[in-house]
Amino acid sequence: MRVAIAGAGLAGLSCAKYLTDLGYTPIVLESRDVLGGLVAAWQDADGDWYETGLHVFFGAYPNMLQLLKELGIEDRLQWKKHTMIFNQPEKPGTYSRFDFPNLPAPLNGIVAILRNNDMLSWREKIELAKGLVPAMLRGQKYVDSTDQYTFSQWLKQQGVSEDVQQDIFIAASKSLNFINPDEISAVVLLTALSRFLQQKDGSKMAFLDGSPTERLCQPLVDYVTEKGGEVRINAPLKEILLNEDGTVKGFLMQGLNGSADYIETADVYVSAMPVDVMKVMLPNPWKENDFFQKLEGLEGVPVINLQLWFDRKLTDIDQLLFSRSPLLSVYADMSNTCRGYANPERSMLELVLAPAKDWIAKSDEEILQVTLAELQKLFPSHFSGDNPAKLLKYHVVKTPRSVYKATPGRQQYRPSQQTPISNFFLSGSYTMQPYLGSMEGAVLSGKLTAQAIAEGRLVANSSNLQMQTPQPATNAATV
Numbered sequence: 001m002r003v004a005i006a007g008a009g010l011a012g013l014s015c016a017k018y019l020t021d022l023g024y025t026p027i028v029l030e031s032r033d034v035l036g037g038l039v040a041a042w043q044d045a046d047g048d049w050y051e052t053g054l055h056v057f058f059g060a061y062p063n064m065l066q067l068l069k070e071l072g073i074e075d076r077l078q079w080k081k082h083t084m085i086f087n088q089p090e091k092p093g094t095y096s097r098f099d100f101p102n103l104p105a106p107l108n109g110i111v112a113i114l115r116n117n118d119m120l121s122w123r124e125k126i127e128l129a130k131g132l133v134p135a136m137l138r139g140q141k142y143v144d145s146t147d148q149y150t151f152s153q154w155l156k157q158q159g160v161s162e163d164v165q166q167d168i169f170i171a172a173s174k175s176l177n178f179i180n181p182d183e184i185s186a187v188v189l190l191t192a193l194s195r196f197l198q199q200k201d202g203s204k205m206a207f208l209d210g211s212p213t214e215r216l217c218q219p220l221v222d223y224v225t226e227k228g229g230e231v232r233i234n235a236p237l238k239e240i241l242l243n244e245d246g247t248v249k250g251f252l253m254q255g256l257n258g259s260a261d262y263i264e265t266a267d268v269y270v271s272a273m274p275v276d277v278m279k280v281m282l283p284n285p286w287k288e289n290d291f292f293q294k295l296e297g298l299e300g301v302p303v304i305n306l307q308l309w310f311d312r313k314l315t316d317i318d319q320l321l322f323s324r325s326p327l328l329s330v331y332a333d334m335s336n337t338c339r340g341y342a343n344p345e346r347s348m349l350e351l352v353l354a355p356a357k358d359w360i361a362k363s364d365e366e367i368l369q370v371t372l373a374e375l376q377k378l379f380p381s382h383f384s385g386d387n388p389a390k391l392l393k394y395h396v397v398k399t400p401r402s403v404y405k406a407t408p409g410r411q412q413y414r415p416s417q418q419t420p421i422s423n424f425f426l427s428g429s430y431t432m433q434p435y436l437g438s439m440e441g442a443v444l445s446g447k448l449t450a451q452a453i454a455e456g457r458l459v460a461n462s463s464n465l466q467m468q469t470p471q472p473a474t475n476a477a478t479v
């Protein structure tokens with residue numbers, strides 16, 4: 001049975017992988033000349049990789065970890081010490097750490113918080129505990145009900161002061177969805193926090209050992225093609241063609257470089273394209289349907305990724321760093337964190353600029369200059385004096401619409417993988433699954449789509465699929 005999948009991001013590729021396991025023949029059609037969507041990366045003229053985004057994997061990503069195991073590439077994840085490191089803007093160039101001891105959850109998280117005295121006073125720790133602990137105890141149902149509030153509103157209701165928000169949650173909110181606590185839905189932060197507090201290694205982080213395109217997406221392509229499937233790049237879906245009954249007749253594919261458009265037919269069709277693309281691609285007859293109308297409630301959030309190569313080492317920290325800068329979100333010295341980018345002499349910083357709405361239309365040069373000004377605060381000793389660090393080269397990747405913007409009330413607009421159209425399914429981290437807009441969410445959505453397709457087919461052996469569904473209140477999120 002042929003399944004045509006538009007989009008070779010992690011959701012489309014995961015869907016194809018699990019479909020081949022179930023005996024289907026997937027044909028993945030990717031519009032760009034690169035695999036991976038939001039994890040895509042390119043090699044520059046020097047052979048250096050630059051990426052769409054700085055990506056971190058968590059211990060609480062069961063479906064991603066299982067996928068890597070199934071592909072035989074789990075050793076490509078480089079696990080870091082169980083710690084979270086924040087810059088201290090009031091003391092430029094210094095860090096504050098939350099070190100998780102080797103204790104069962106939630107004790108390890110509680111000890112990590114209690115031992116940190118730079119960012120939280122005892123008064124703030126007590127305030128936070130009073131606000132968060134009942135929320136965690138009330139379980140996922142309660143967490144889900146908080147989607148009506150921004151995280152700032154929710155904190156206020158719990159009596160948690162502005163200072164705590166400033167200290168920790170701006171950094172956390174920006175890293176999870178590239179927006180601030182006064183915009184982000186409380187459900188995102190509470191979901192991530194409960195997962196981190198309930199699983200011993202939930203917040204332990206890993207970096208891939210090279211570019212996601214080469215080290216993560218290519219093995220998926222190899223797996224699918226070895227089993228008779230196909231992954232075609234430079235294959236943009238132009239239009240979804242319908243039968244008279246509203247089911248899909250075929251994918252009209254745009255011919256590139258002067259070649260003619262063509263029609264790709266299959267037994268089943270999947271959109272693993274971003275929600276913003278799916279909205280404009282909706283065939284007219286489907287626009288009347290409530291299920292598809294709800295997609296209008298979702299929209300990708302802008303974000304910018306920078307990679308900067310320097311003439312020397314700026315830090316030896318081998319971990320993700322929370323900048324606590326108004327301009328930047330998380331960053332890492334990838335020459336330390338990633339085997340494939342290792343360099344003992346020179347730093348390569350990868351930084352996420354968020355919120356990016358005021359910067360997305362600016363030139364790369366403007367974005368670079370404002371980022372360099374921030375770096376002077378993060379690494380004061382390296383950018384002052386007679387011999388400041390020199391920037392050797394840089395890349396800026398702007399994504400005007402990335403993962404869905406998780407403002408309050410979005411959960412009700414996230415669609416299931418199954419649609420009212422019998423031979424058409426959705427996949428993507430924006431579709432309903434408990435890991436929000438993350439790599440884990442994308443991989444799980446692909447798996448759920450494969451399962452939904454199999455469930456609709458009599459001969460499918462869906463027991464082949466092992467879903468790693470989270471325990472209640474143990475969901476993951478984007479970084």
Ligand SMILES: Cc1cc2nc3c(=O)[nH]c(=O)nc-3n(C[C@H](O)[C@H](O)[C@H](O)COP(=O)(O)OP(=O)(O)OC[C@H]3O[C@@H](n4cnc5c(N)ncnc54)[C@H](O)[C@@H]3O)c2cc1C
Binds near residue numbers: 038
């Ligand atoms: C800067 C940044 C940092 C991030 N950091 C993290 C992190 O640390 N940890 C984490 O877990 N997650 C992180 N994420 C989120 C994660 O990358 C995404 O949730 C995930 O990759 C989304 O995968 P997807 O397959 O759902 O969608 P996408 O990756 O958007 O894939 C959609 C695919 O559809 C293709 N497509 C579009 N139009 C067409 C068409 N007409 N025809 C055919 N194909 C089409 C696109 O080119 C793309 O390949 C980050 C994202 C960004 C942008």
